[in-house]
Amino acid sequence: MAGDKTGGRVVLVTGGSRGIGLACARRFQALGDRVAITYRRAAVPEPAGADPDSPPLVAVSCDVTDPAQVEAAFENVEKTLGPVEVLVANAGITKDMLLLRMKEESWSEVIDTNLTGVYRTVRRALGPMVRAHGGRIVIVSSVVGFLGSPGQVNYGASKAGLVGLARSLAREVGSRGITVNVVAPGMVDTDMIAALGDQRADQLRSMVPLGRAATPDEVAGAVVFLSSDDAAYVTGAVLPVDGGLAMGL
Amino acid sequence: MSDVATFEKFKACAVEVLQVPEDKVVLEARFGDDLDADSLDLVELVMALEEAFDVTVEESELENIETVGQAYTLISNKL
Numbered sequence: 001m002a003g004d005k006t007g008g009r010v011v012l013v014t015g016g017s018r019g020i021g022l023a024c025a026r027r028f029q030a031l032g033d034r035v036a037i038t039y040r041r042a043a044v045p046e047p048a049g050a051d052p053d054s055p056p057l058v059a060v061s062c063d064v065t066d067p068a069q070v071e072a073a074f075e076n077v078e079k080t081l082g083p084v085e086v087l088v089a090n091a092g093i094t095k096d097m098l099l100l101r102m103k104e105e106s107w108s109e110v111i112d113t114n115l116t117g118v119y120r121t122v123r124r125a126l127g128p129m130v131r132a133h134g135g136r137i138v139i140v141s142s143v144v145g146f147l148g149s150p151g152q153v154n155y156g157a158s159k160a161g162l163v164g165l166a167r168s169l170a171r172e173v174g175s176r177g178i179t180v181n182v183v184a185p186g187m188v189d190t191d192m193i194a195a196l197g198d199q200r201a202d203q204l205r206s207m208v209p210l211g212r213a214a215t216p217d218e219v220a221g222a223v224v225f226l227s228s229d230d231a232a233y234v235t236g237a238v239l240p241v242d243g244g245l246a247m248g249l
Numbered sequence: 250m251s252d253v254a255t256f257e258k259f260k261a262c263a264v265e266v267l268q269v270p271e272d273k274v275v276l277e278a279r280f281g282d283d284l285d286a287d288s289l290d291l292v293e294l295v296m297a298l299e300e301a302f303d304v305t306v307e308e309s310e311l312e313n314i315e316t317v318g319q320a321y322t323l324i325s326n327k328l
Contacts, residue, residue, distance in 0.1 A: 130293060175289065 008033040015091030019190035023216035036077040038062035064117030083128040089118040090140040096151040114158035135178040143186040146249040170236035179235040181226040186242025187213040209244030276318035
């Protein structure tokens with residue numbers, strides 16, 4: 001069983017059943033880490049993309065808008081794998097529409113998942129990290145938090161908010177050897193981009209200096225770096241992985 | 250639990266969380282000056298005490314708590 005393995009860190013990726021989250025989970029697995037993911041709707045499509053030699057992903061159902069589910073998910077992971085040493089706060093949703101049409105419900109739902117959901121998961125993960133005098137927190141934001149995007153007032157606000165959260169927390173827990181960093185992906189080939197439609201996707205692609213969308217794995221590479229020993233002196237940083245889309249912002 | 254036993258338990262929490270020698274945890278000791286504890290240490294200590302004594306401490310109760318004696322009184326009054 002995975003918990004018997006002595007090597008590797010315990011990594012938890014929220015929203016890890018697909019897209020960027022799943023790509024992160026696979027990368028950590030390949031490094032020999034013990035990896036758990038949370039999912040809300042679909043569990044992991046095993047064994048797609050999995051190295052047959054890695055231990056299975058521990059998949060835990062968790063809606064990050066529910067504090068009780070967050071608590072239960074952490075208890076589950078702690079029991080199965082041990083205290084979380086690396087947290088990737090990735091779970092996020094969109095509810096796009098122009099502000100004039102945006103009901104308070106759509107605003108609240110996105111903020112509650114993308115911003116308050118990270119508050120909940122990070123807060124729960126932090127106690128054991130503080131006691132262990134070490135840990136890595138990587139928060140997945142978005143280029144939209146800096147560049148803006150029509151129809152994404154709620155999403156953009158939530159993703160910009162994550163930067164303030166991360167930087168404040170980085171100052172709180174730096175003395176304990178815990179780093180808190182942000183990855184800001186641009187256009188990434190995921191279900192979230194597919195939902196935008198071809199026209200908007202083409203328009204976005206034309207704005208990217210590298211002229212293409214990222215693969216989820218390319219974002220995962222940045223997340224893994226910020227979680228690594230090589231990034232021990234990096235905290236409060238925002239690392240854009242956007243093909244140059246928002247450079248300078 | 251006797252007062253002595255309660256204080257011993259309190260002291261054990263402080264020694265473990267703040268990583269200080271037992272003989273420095275005396276009622277007059279100031280967390281900042283004498284025990285070299287920062288704000289995060291104090292939050293950790295409060296959480297450890299809440300767990301050890303099965304009590305709840307509100308943020309507002311922590312205002313003006315500067316010495317071991319004040320913290321001990323706060324906790325022991327809840328038992």
